[in-house]
Amino acid sequence: MVERKVEAKRRLPPLPNAVPGNVVTRLPPEPSGYMHIGHALSGLLNYLYKEMYGGKVWLRFEDTDPRKVRPEYYDSYRDGYSWAGIKWDHEKCNSDDMELFYRYAAELIESGKAYACACSRETVRRLRSEGVPCEHRAQPVEVNMELWEGMLEGRFSEGEVSLRLVGDMASTNTTLRDPVIMRIVEKPHPLKGDRYRVWPTYDFAASVEDAICGVTHVLRTSEFMLRDELQDLIRSYLSMPNPTYVEYERFEFEGTPVSRREIRSLIERGVVSGWDDPRLATIASIRRRGIVPEALREFVERYVALTQSRKVYSWDLLYAINRRLIDDRAPRMFFVKDPVRIRLEGAGVLEVDVPLHPNGRLGARRLRVSGEVYVPAEDVRTVGPGGALRLKFLGNVTLRSVSDGDAEGVLDVAPPSPGLRVIQWVPVEEAVSVKVLIPGPLLNPDGTLNESSLEVVEGVAERAVSSLEVGTHVQFERFGYCVKDRSPNAFVMAHR
RNA sequence: GCCCCGGUCGUAUAGCCAGGUCAAGUAUACCGGCCUUUCGAGCCGGGGACCCGGGUUCAAAUCCCGGCCGGGGCACCA
Structure with a gap:
């Protein structure tokens, strides 16, 4: 073995509040589209920190919007994470815990922290933007409970009544203005069929799940930044512990579109051949163009920073690592x-x-x-x-x-x-x-x-x-x- | 419109919180040389950055204020 240059290998920076042996992180994909390099990088971060300190990592599908979830994407993520070299310790779907969400929702109603709101979607939006509460907020617990049961029993149709959190209607953090936490969706879920018609929204599902999974560190991209406060608030109502948040800007690559909407349009217009076109940054694409998973891992260790400044990586950075990795074995x-x-x-x-x-x-x-x-x-x-x-x-x-x-x-x-x-x-x-x-x-x-x-x-x-x-x-x-x-x-x- | 967040070589980062050791380190890209029966790998060398303006201080990339630019959020999506 020839020893490589002793360039001090850059390691991941220390994780705040990490207790060795007890770091629990998570991979939280929404199975509504193909996995791309950004998911892999973020997943690797969650995995590598868990490895670094010792602990567990969850694969948890955020699948509480039956309209968006599609069955084939669950495997796209499982395959993608496996390919990236990530081994997860536990796996579940948020949709597995519906009874649990119902129970916590009832608890919130009983403690006066949630109410059933019959405002139209438009009214909710207007009042939230104005920072003004609606009439339903002051309803007695019994009325709320009655309406909630009505939701569960199918006495209302989609959009008619929803459950809202008692937040802070005047907060400058707009996510706190009494967000909807449970709503009716009249569309069968690809995994659960028509067993449920009342579904939790993201913030409710995620905050409860992070707590019951014992997640200690939430490493995610910074579009979630404003939700930290909301998710902490939900857990405080439920006497649940909060995780440590580490948020960073999403990973972009030069000349490469990231949004699903944009990619879909390129496919429809025939500009690219499909989701695995080698010019794209989906997992299927980068595999096809010969990026090896070890390169992704090293890329994370060397070049990724947990900061909130905008990052647009040059492909050259990844290529250089990849080239060195495959050079020895490429005939x-x-x-x-x-x-x-x-x-x-x-x-x-x-x-x-x-x-x-x-x-x-x-x-x-x-x-x-x-x-x-x-x-x-x-x-x-x-x-x-x-x-x-x-x-x-x-x-x-x-x-x-x-x-x-x-x-x-x-x-x-x-x-x-x-x-x-x-x-x-x-x-x-x-x-x-x-x-x-x-x-x-x-x-x-x-x-x-x-x-x-x-x-x-x-x-x-x-x-x-x-x-x-x-x-x-x-x-x-x-x-x-x-x-x-x-x-x-x-x-x-x-x-x- | 309102609210957050950010700005260090082309790119990605280290440094900033605890001001001096930073005439700013590293990787990649670029240029040159060596090596090589590849234009690859490897080795050696080179140029290249603290957004702007004020302030505080003996001293500012680091602290404060303003400006400019960039990103994000404001869904019964996640």
């Missing part, structure tokens, strides 16, 4: 873009063993040449007739004549002559056509669509690339690191 192969055929005069039939990696640990493949090879047009153009090139591991070739797409040369099977450009080559007899997708930024710096975000490079490669398994990394010499894609002889470039 070197020859891919020639814009191929020019060179006829090698009097070369006969040759067989050479070409190492699969300069580290010598990956073995070699045998290439057979009978008189003709493909080389990149650019190299031929640069040297011109009379010039010479080194065909890596094969020999030195002096070009006699060069015409469009064709050239004649004399091969000298000898050690490399100093000063010659060393290039990759593909024997004509075993050349297969290969297509490489090169993803670039979808968005320009000004936010407009980059019209040339996907470059498709065609060329030829040695036959061995055909038998590569999907997802395998290779380095096409002098071209870049690529991953075998799912269609035959197709690759996606990860990075140079």
